[in-house]
Amino acid sequence: MALKRPIGETLAGLVKAKTGHVFQDIRLLETALTHSSAVKAASNNQRLEFLGDRVLGLVVADMLFEKFPEAPEGEIAPRFNALVDARTCSEIGIEMQLEDLVRADAALKMRSRGSGGNYLADAVEALIAAVYVDGGIDAARRFVLRYWEPRSRTVVAKPLNPKSDLQEWIAKTSDARPEYVIEKREGPDHQPVFTVSLQVRGFAPISGAGGSRRAAEEAAASAFLLREGVWVDTSTQKSEGARRPNEGSAA
Structure with missing residues (x-):
């Protein structure tokens, strides 16, 4: 109790x-x-x-x-x-x-x-x-x-912005634009859960979920970047901030 x-x-x-x-x-x-x-x-x-x-x-x-x-x-x-x-x-x-x-x-x-x-x-x-x-x-x-x-006192950097990173990565080779579509919204008003589908021309769609539309969009963008190898998933650490861009990746 x-x-x-x-x-x-x-x-x-x-x-x-x-x-x-x-x-x-x-x-x-x-x-x-x-x-x-x-x-x-x-x-x-x-x-x-x-x-x-x-x-x-x-x-x-x-x-x-x-x-x-x-x-x-x-x-x-x-x-x-x-x-x-x-x-x-x-x-x-x-x-x-x-x-x-x-x-x-x-x-x-x-x-x-x-x-x-x-x-x-x-x-x-x-x-x-x-x-x-x-x-x-x-x-x-x-x-x-x-x-x-x-x-x-520690060396810190601006937290990763998955939507911005995705936009910059795509812009290197094409004029495609990421499109975020709300698939569903569940839960009470004070505790909603949004599911968003991310679509980029030439790539398979992918979804993300979060407590706000923005959080769901960021989750979808993060999942896309990880799937395509743009980001490296250091999954031995728990936080989203443990992910770092894969500098060797190219679109």
Whole structure:
């Protein structure tokens, strides 16, 4: 039987240990950790997620600007993109062990357990916003730097974009264009599953599925690139980001 999700002062104490911030407005904190899929929730973290994304971007951009004073924009931009990517936020959510603190649909959490998922990335961004609203930019900066600054020391690159990679690969030899067609949409409104068919003239069609149309299209494009040998599947690693372009492939 799952443990009851902490609320109130108990939740605030757990979050303090993870963020270094003591929340004055505990209701704000609870909202930050409530996903839109939560049943009968009076409010959710969508607005805070929007704000948190901007606060995160500002703090990370400022950090990189100060940390790499000689680096040109072309060098720090890919690093910035990787650090603010949803996958990074999801990884940090796992590191912070937020899975048991976020209020969300049980099936959604079970499906994403151990791998993060968008709901956890959303919670991290919303939590950044909540710290900012409750304690100001300095408090938000301390929270962000705690988790993002160590990651900035490693060599990072812009996360792979399967749709863009596919378009560029096709353009090398033909004027064909990839066409994405929704085959079906299943599940409830708060937890949909899209299946998309990808068709490229001269190639067999292939399908992909995901929690949004964009995710399904990216899954189909990834599957196509792997099938045609454009990408190499390093499947001993679990994440999508473990895939790397096959530099030796040609259309």
